[in-house]
Amino acid sequence: MRALVIIARLFPLFVSVLRDVRRWIWWGAPAVRDAAFHQRRAQYLLDTVTALGPTFVKMAQIFASRADLIPEPYVSRLSTLQDRVKPVPTPAVRAEIEKALGAKIGTLFERFDDTPIAAASLGQVHRARYQGEEIVVKVLRPGVEELVAKDLSVAVPLTRWLARRYPNPHMRNARTVIEEYSSKVGEEMDFVLEASYARRIRDNFKGHRKVAVPRVIDTLVTRRVLGLEYMEGVRIDRVEAGPGEEAHDPRGVVGTVMELYLQMMLIDGLFHADPHPGNLLFSPDGKVVLLDFGMVVDVPREMRWHLVTTVFAAIRRDTDGIIAGFERMGFVEPGADMGKIRELADALMKLAYEKTTTKERIELLADQVMAVIYDFPIRLPSEMVYFARTAALIEGLGTRYDPRFNAIMFASPIAVRMRARIMASLSDEAGRSPVDMATVVGAALGHVAGLAVKAGRELLGRWFAAPASESSSVAVAPTSPASTVVSLEQRRIAAGPPAPSTTPDKTLAAGD
Incomplete structure (x- = not known):
């Protein structure tokens, strides 16, 4: 029926x-x-x-x-x-909580608000007071x-x-x-699993100055009911600029969201896969609060490597590098006409760097790409479904505050600033060393800053090997991105095979 x-x-x-x-x-x-x-x-x-x-x-x-x-x-x-x-009727919600936790609402909580603060397709969220603490209770919809x-x-x-x-x-x-x-x-729909993801992501951002993740209330975790620390804030798409207050600068907020997702995607390998403005808040103390951990994806290290090389190829506008990344990530259909793939990559790169409004870029996309998209032998790997949603979220947030917002150009300096953490997290994948990663990042630096490496082998070795802060820089003379790649690769070959990496796979707090 x-x-x-x-x-x-x-x-x-x-x-x-x-x-x-x-x-x-x-x-x-x-x-x-x-x-x-x-x-x-x-x-x-x-x-x-x-x-x-x-x-x-x-x-x-x-x-x-x-x-x-x-x-x-x-x-x-x-x-x-x-x-x-539409929210679930109050009697059904109360019955669901009491059944899951084995006690009456009045016994469990000092206060329980029957009106939900959020109602979604699979569940809804209520505020409550539990053991003297303000919390939220997430309830799965009955049936x-x-x-x-x-x-x-x-x-x-x-x-x-x-x-x-x-x-x-x-x-x-x-x-x-x-x-x-x-x-x-x-x-x-499994809140026990969601609680485990919430704990892991909270640990990944522990000590971060600009990101907050709610704490799980361990005594309120069942498959159908989940208790979390209440965190106050406004939806990320409703942040208003405050005069003279950097913490309320919408562009800074978008930058934090960009850094948040780049860390999950390229460093942690644990990716929040349900990005929309309702799952991101801006708190009174100027932090971005991440909510709802029902859809989380583990990103394999090999996929992260391919993502990193493709991202930095896009930053330096390297069409060949982008095409190679597409192939490694499974974008390209077997036996595809590579001429059409190059046509698509060239069109997308041209659009990405157009100095126009996002609305105008979308119209250009419709005219130049979507009109013939059926001819392109492209398929979408499962992980990319979620990455595409994140890109759409960030583009939408950026254009709300700046009609000419360009996500790729905005992300470039942030990704370069995070290079040390990215290198550390990928250094032991398939024998790859920080020097291999430096080859990729160095090329991007050459494009972003308009500079290239001209210093000797000793200075380069100190820069990539030393645990310097991510804001450190090296004065260099202008050259092309291609020569940057060559000089770094020559240095890697001359140095011989890299020693096994001893860098722990961990995330540093922002600013460390």
């Missing part, structure tokens, strides 16, 4: 989208669609997803952060889903596991069939998003 409801709801949308390509489904020119039509269909999509319930709301929220898969006005409409989830399982038993096979029936990279990427969500949603 549920399958029939889902198909009946989605079928009109499916037919409508098919007619975008062929007016009579299998033949004919594309149907003419004006802006008003897309607005109406976006609203219909929003209403349909809301009616279908938690599973489809959550998947739609993921797609709302993927402007590469769905265009405006659909992205804007779906982004409002966070404000459209949500069964509903999600039923919905995915329809959605996953349906998406796979569509990907076979319409075999283009765009449809395959959509299938990847849904399959990855299907594989992770079970973890998101």
Whole structure:
């Protein structure tokens, strides 16, 4: 019965989208669609997803952060889903907590607020007072596991069939998003696992001057109920600049968010995979607070290495390096036409460095890339689903405060500043040494600063080997990024095989 409801709801949308390509489904020119039509269909999509319930709301929220898969006005409409989830009635919430914790609400808490401070597709959050401390209590929606399982038993096979029936990279990427969500949603509904992730991420940022993670209340951890320290703050997308107060500088806040995610992605290998403004707060003491650890991804060290080399290739505008990174990370379809891959990489790099507003860059993307995206043999590895969502979050935050915000140009000096920690975390992967990493980072430094290494082997060795602060610098003479790579590689070869790394794989607090 549920399958029939889902198909009946989605079928009109499916037919409508098919007619975008062929007016009579299998033949004919594309149907003419004006802006008003897309607005109406976006609203219909929003209403349909809301009616279908938690599973489809959550998947739609993921797609709302993927402007590469769905265009405006659909992205804007779906982004409002966070404000459209109805809370669970109070009696059901109380019963769920009492069943999970084995005691009455009045016995457990000195105060329990029946009105939730947040209601999401899978659960909701209430404030309470517990043993003299202000906390939050996260509760799983009653019956949500069964509903999600039923919905995915329809959605996953349906998406796979569509990907076979319409075999283009765009449809395959959509299938990847849904399959990855299907594989992770079970973890998101296990609060014992979420508590363990919260503890690990809190440890990774222990002592950080600009990032805070709530403490788990160990006596309030079950599979369906989770207690956490209450942390006050405003949503990250509602920060207002305060005159003369650096802590309230929106650009500084975006920089902290960028550093936060770069550390998780490239250093810790433990990545918060549900980035949206509701999961990030800005506290009164000027810290970015990270919330909700239901979707967390372990990033293998090998993938982190490939990410690092690709990121720094993008920073120095090295198209060959980007293409090599795409191949290593599994972006490129087997037997792909590498000419088309180069065409895509060149177009993306040109757009990334355009000195225009993000809106203008998106329009250029639509004109230059999305119009022929079906010809590009690109697929999306599962980890990239979450990295793409993070990129969308940061781009959205940046453009809220600066219409000309450019995420790549903004991230470049931050990534370079973090070079020592990145090098330390990757130094023992597959025999790679800090010197190998220095080759990658050195090339990026040559581009970002417009400088290159001209000092002798002894000075270079001291710079990369010494535990200097990340703000240290070396005065060098201008040269090209390519010559930087060559000089560093020559030094590595001349020095012989690197000794085994003794650098511990740990994260330093910012400013250490």
